[in-house]
Amino acid sequence: MHMNDGADAPYWNGLAEGRLLLPRCGGCETWLWPAISRCGACGCEDIAWIERAMAATVFSWTRTWHRFGFTESLDLPFVSIVATIDDCGIRLLGRLDDPDRIDPVIGEAIAGRIGATRVGDRDIPTIIWSRG
Amino acid sequence: MHPLYGTTAVAGVGLRQYRRGASPLPEQGVLAEAILAACADAGFDPAEVDGFVSYGDDKNEPVRLMPALGTRELKWSSVVWGGGGGGIAGAFGLAAAAILSGQASAVIVFRALVEGSSGRLSAAVMAHHLNDHMLAAGIVAPAQVCAIRANRMYEHHGVPRAVAEELVRASYYHGARNPEAIAHDTELDLDAMRGSRWIAEPFRLFDCSRENDGAAAFLMVSADRARDLAKPPVYLLGCANGAEKGWGDLLENDDAALYPTAGFRPIARRLYADTGLSPADIDVVQLYENFSAQGVASLIDHGFCTYDNVAEVVRFDNLIAPTGKLPVNTGGGNFAQGFIHGIGTAYEAVKQLRGESANPVPGARTCLLAGGPGAPTVSSAIFANAF
Numbered sequence: 001m002h003m004n005d006g007a008d009a010p011y012w013n014g015l016a017e018g019r020l021l022l023p024r025c026g027g028c029e030t031w032l033w034p035a036i037s038r039c040g041a042c043g044c045e046d047i048a049w050i051e052r053a054m055a056a057t058v059f060s061w062t063r064t065w066h067r068f069g070f071t072e073s074l075d076l077p078f079v080s081i082v083a084t085i086d087d088c089g090i091r092l093l094g095r096l097d098d099p100d101r102i103d104p105v106i107g108e109a110i111a112g113r114i115g116a117t118r119v120g121d122r123d124i125p126t127i128i129w130s131r132g
Numbered sequence: 133m134h135p136l137y138g139t140t141a142v143a144g145v146g147l148r149q150y151r152r153g154a155s156p157l158p159e160q161g162v163l164a165e166a167i168l169a170a171c172a173d174a175g176f177d178p179a180e181v182d183g184f185v186s187y188g189d190d191k192n193e194p195v196r197l198m199p200a201l202g203t204r205e206l207k208w209s210s211v212v213w214g215g216g217g218g219g220i221a222g223a224f225g226l227a228a229a230a231i232l233s234g235q236a237s238a239v240i241v242f243r244a245l246v247e248g249s250s251g252r253l254s255a256a257v258m259a260h261h262l263n264d265h266m267l268a269a270g271i272v273a274p275a276q277v278c279a280i281r282a283n284r285m286y287e288h289h290g291v292p293r294a295v296a297e298e299l300v301r302a303s304y305y306h307g308a309r310n311p312e313a314i315a316h317d318t319e320l321d322l323d324a325m326r327g328s329r330w331i332a333e334p335f336r337l338f339d340c341s342r343e344n345d346g347a348a349a350f351l352m353v354s355a356d357r358a359r360d361l362a363k364p365p366v367y368l369l370g371c372a373n374g375a376e377k378g379w380g381d382l383l384e385n386d387d388a389a390l391y392p393t394a395g396f397r398p399i400a401r402r403l404y405a406d407t408g409l410s411p412a413d414i415d416v417v418q419l420y421e422n423f424s425a426q427g428v429a430s431l432i433d434h435g436f437c438t439y440d441n442v443a444e445v446v447r448f449d450n451l452i453a454p455t456g457k458l459p460v461n462t463g464g465g466n467f468a469q470g471f472i473h474g475i476g477t478a479y480e481a482v483k484q485l486r487g488e489s490a491n492p493v494p495g496a497r498t499c500l501l502a503g504g505p506g507a508p509t510v511s512s513a514i515f516a517n518a519f
Contacts, residue, residue, distance in 0.1 A: 060283050060391075065332065078270050093384060
């Protein structure tokens with residue numbers, strides 16, 4: 001489960017450098033997510049990592065009120081979000097700034113910045129989304 | 133005819149259920165009692181059992197059960213892949229596969245869960261799904277994953293939120309009338325339900341199944357053998373499990389049309405095709421509802437209603453026995469009968485088709501059992517008392 005030894009290692013390394021990198025098949029240019037080592041559509045094993053802006057729309061969301069294990073670092077309630085990244089259609093899991101507890105609306109535009117979530121003794125990079 | 137159609141049967145059932153933390157025995161002991169009860173129910177020597185099947189991270193490796201059961205020879209030992217309750221119905225298909233291929237002759241399907249022995253279920257079923265993408269988003273529990281999908285089903289696909297309450301009400305109605313249910317004699321207080329605390333929006337406490345201690349076991353044998361045993365056979369007519377392209381453990385990148393479903397669309401298509409049956413032929417449904425919205429999605433996936441008419445079909449009056457046209461979870465389901473990782477839904481399927489349910493459906497001949505909605509792989513089966 002270490003972040004830097006899977007097919008998605010470039011994603012994590014990108015976040016650490018302040019960039020959002022997402023995988024696209026070098027053969028048929030299909031965006032691939034979750035990250036995989038071979039494109040199931042065309043069989044190509046050449047995976048390109050392309051930078052995308054942290055601009056997205058809300059695909060869906062939930063606001064968590066119950067204290068589940070591993071969420072101890074997050075103030076309750078917190079909003080988790082599935083965001084559709086512009087210009088590629090990949091959906092990423094992240095969190096939404098929710099100071100006023102305004103329900104997200106599916107399809108609304110959001111913009112992200114790189115933050116981190118502390119889980120146990122690790123800080124996992126993630127995208128924190130805000131409206132507008 | 134499909135080889136599964138009516139060729140194997142459940143010959144005996146056993147259930148031991150307690151409130152969480154109230155089990156008098158450790159998990160393996162409770163399971164052994166349930167298996168012995170299933171064999172006694174069928175009038176079958178437990179030492180003759182030669183196969184075991186489970187699902188969903190059960191901790192009781194069959195070989196360890198042998199000394200307590202007197203098992204003479206273990207010939208089949210398997211589990212359905214995938215977490216959650218997605219494997220419940222598929223477990224019966226595995227047992228049938230063993231019997232029909234001659235690799236075993238008497239197979240126990242089981243699931244046991246005693247929290248003091250094996251820990252909280254939510255942590256167990258999430259263990260092999262969790263990754264840094266989810267942890268960083270604060271997504272660590274099935275309730276949250278299902279909540280995100282429920283929000284999409286309600287907001288984008290227009291399913292009215294009120295239908296979830298209808299389903300929960302029906303479960304509690306049946307459970308209150310079932311002496312074996314955790315919620316026996318407990319009427320659901322609607323105000324309490326509507327005012328209960330949020331877990332993960334749109335789910336409040338009563339939208340979520342809650343764990344019980346216990347175990348259930350089912351003895352499966354060939355249909356011919358079942359007819360010589362003590363109880364009327366409950367035949368397996370068909371079973372399907374799996375997932376189609378665009379579904380399952382995809383970091384929420386499932387095909388958009390599949391995203392708000394419970395994953396059953398290919399399963400239902402195959403199940404109906406293999407059995408020659410349609411939703412209109414199903415007399416009663418036992419539905420794994422880990423969360424209320426996923427129960428509704430499961431009914432839609434299985435063709436009992438659509439996004440357009442869901443509110444006409446998923447109505448309390450329509451869901452309850454004996455008068456509803458689509459009786460669902462007649463034992464009380466995961467909400468009210470109890471939640472030993474959903475195995476109680478299979479138990480009620482057998483009881484209902486034997487005429488032993490506390491909420492009998494008049495003339496019921498077929499029962500659909502639907503495994504874990506929303507799980508990466510899911511499964512469904514159709515049982516019948518005559519065909």
